[in-house]
Amino acid sequence: MHEMGIANSILDGVAKELRQRPGSRAVKVGVRIGELAGVDPDALSFAFEALTLDTPLAGLVLDVEYRAPRSRCRDCSREFEVRNFELLCPGCGGVNAECISGDEMEFAYLEVEEDEPCAAGRKSSE
Amino acid sequence: MNRVPLEGKVLNENARVAAELRERFREHRVLVVNLISSPGSGKTTLLEKTLESFSAAERVSVLTGDLQTENDANRLKRYGFPVKQITTGGTCHLDARMIEKHIADWDLDKLDLLIVENVGNLVCPSSYDLGEAAKIVLLSVTEGEDKPLKYPSIFFKSELMVLTKTDLLPYVPFDAALAIENARRVHAEMEVVRVSCLTGHGMQDWLNWLEQRKHAFLAGLPETVA
Numbered sequence: 264m265h266e267m268g269i270a271n272s273i274l275d276g277v278a279k280e281l282r283q284r285p286g287s288r289a290v291k292v293g294v295r296i297g298e299l300a301g302v303d304p305d306a307l308s309f310a311f312e313a314l315t316l317d318t319p320l321a322g323l324v325l326d327v328e329y330r331a332p333r334s335r336c337r338d339c340s341r342e343f344e345v346r347n348f349e350l351l352c353p354g355c356g357g358v359n360a361e362c363i364s365g366d367e368m369e370f371a372y373l374e375v376e377e378d379e380p381c382a383a384g385r386k387s388s389e
Numbered sequence: 390m391n392r393v394p395l396e397g398k399v400l401n402e403n404a405r406v407a408a409e410l411r412e413r414f415r416e417h418r419v420l421v422v423n424l425i426s427s428p429g430s431g432k433t434t435l436l437e438k439t440l441e442s443f444s445a446a447e448r449v450s451v452l453t454g455d456l457q458t459e460n461d462a463n464r465l466k467r468y469g470f471p472v473k474q475i476t477t478g479g480t481c482h483l484d485a486r487m488i489e490k491h492i493a494d495w496d497l498d499k500l501d502l503l504i505v506e507n508v509g510n511l512v513c514p515s516s517y518d519l520g521e522a523a524k525i526v527l528l529s530v531t532e533g534e535d536k537p538l539k540y541p542s543i544f545f546k547s548e549l550m551v552l553t554k555t556d557l558l559p560y561v562p563f564d565a566a567l568a569i570e571n572a573r574r575v576h577a578e579m580e581v582v583r584v585s586c587l588t589g590h591g592m593q594d595w596l597n598w599l600e601q602r603k604h605a606f607l608a609g610l611p612e613t614v615a
Contacts, residue, residue: 265482265513272399280395290390294399299575301515301542332545348538348574361577366545368516370395377391 269302269368270310274320276370286378291324293371297332300368304329332365403517406485410520417497420606421505422599423519425543426527427536428509431553433461434586435527435595436506440468442596448499452491453506454483461506471495482513485520502603511536515543522606523547529554530561534568537575544575549582549598556585 277289296302304327311325332345334352341354342363350360398404414421424432436451443449450471453461462474473491475483483505492503505521507514515524526547528536531554537544544550550572552565565583572579582598584591 265480265516268480268484269399269516272402276395276397276399276401280393284393287391292395299542299545301512301540348541350574350577362545366542368399370397370399372392373395374390374392 266303266306267310267314270307270314270325273311273325273370274314277320277323277373280373281375284375287375288378289320289323289373290376291326291374293326293328293373295328295330295367295369295371297330297365297367299332299362299365301366302368326371328371330365330367333363334360335363336360400516403485406489407518407520410485410488411522413497414503414520414522415610417500418607418610419497419500419503420603421503421519421521422602423505423507423514423521423524424527425507425511425514425524425547426509426529427511427532430509430527430529430532431586432506432509432527433464435551435553435584436465436504437468438586438589438592439504439596439599440465440470442592443468443470445469448501449504450495450500450502451504451506452483452488454487454508456480456508477508481508481510482517483507483519484517488519502599511540511543515540515546523549523602525549525551527551527553528568528572530557530563530565532563534564535571537568537572541575544572544579547576547579548602549580551595552581552583554585554587555583555591556587 273292273294277292281287281289308325315321315323333342334345335342336352336354336357337359338357339355341352343353350358352360426432451465452473452475453465454475454477455461456477456479459474462472465472475487475491505519524547526543528550569581582591582594584595
């Protein structure tokens with residue numbers, strides 16, 4: 264259950280970005296996680312919700328792009344997605360492929376909303 | 390609504406500390422290996438036999454991780470080499486900060502090899518870089534041959550798979566060739582040694598692997614000025 268620590272690190276990243284953007288509210292955070300990263304997406308979502316509950320970040324949506332590993336054929340240089348550890352190259356049928364991605368755990372994006380215009384501004388328009 | 394790109398690794402703090410540790414280990418020419426397996430696959434026993442085989446002049450030390458108790462450190466201290474227990478309290482893996490903290494008072498210039506025994510867990514430790522040169526995964530013959538496919542992350546990231554408890558092979562329906570084939574489906578370059586700590590069979594293969602890995606590590610370092 265290391266997903267709790269990972270969720271916490273995602274929230275640290277969000278908080279850091281928000282400090283650069285005063286007046287913004289985070290709505291959604293996107294991360295890319297490879298199937299070989301050893302992270303369970305459901306456990307991560309659960310941890311994420313538990314950690315944000317009753318905090319200023321409550322309701323923040325976590326968008327996990329769970330990515331299949333990719334390999335590159337050493338014989339014909341074709342890159343392909345690996346399903347069920349089937350390492351056969353769809354290009355040349357060879358079995359001489361090296362894994363080039365699949366254990367990533369990276370930030371992708373943050374969706375922010377600007378806060379309502381300040382109270383003084385609203386008042387003057389009434 | 391405004392979407393802004395975010396960059397960097399999620400575990401960037403751990404990655405930063407691990408990179409610093411890796412640089413220090415290279416600077417001091419210490420090979421660090423990170424042993425990972427399910428609970429009960431025989432990490433501590435393999436370490437006992439390994440330390441037992443070393444001469445007193447061997448410059449080795451061990452960090453051993455568990456949720457609770459100093460039991461493993463006490464088992465390993467009997468061989469006369471520096472051993473420290475890391476008790477995580479409840480955390481299911483070691484992280485780079487724990488390594489940094491526990492080696493703080495060790496003189497790395499007096500070491501050639503540091504063996505880290507991770508918390509018994511086939512999942513979580515694979516996500517945390519400890520600054521090691523190599524991860525090593527243990528699989529005992531009383532487990533399933535399909536474990537590499539069920540827990541691909543750690544097999545993908547390990548250089549070596551140690552098949553342990555091979556003395557039990559006549560008594561259990563474990564197909565070693567299939568287990569190795571599965572490990573190589575996840576990681577084509579996986580090296581394999583088969584060890585029985587009970588009979589000592591294969592121990593020399595494991596010790597040879599460690600010795601060769603040490604040479605490869607040193608050969609990969611920039612030349613030091615005499």
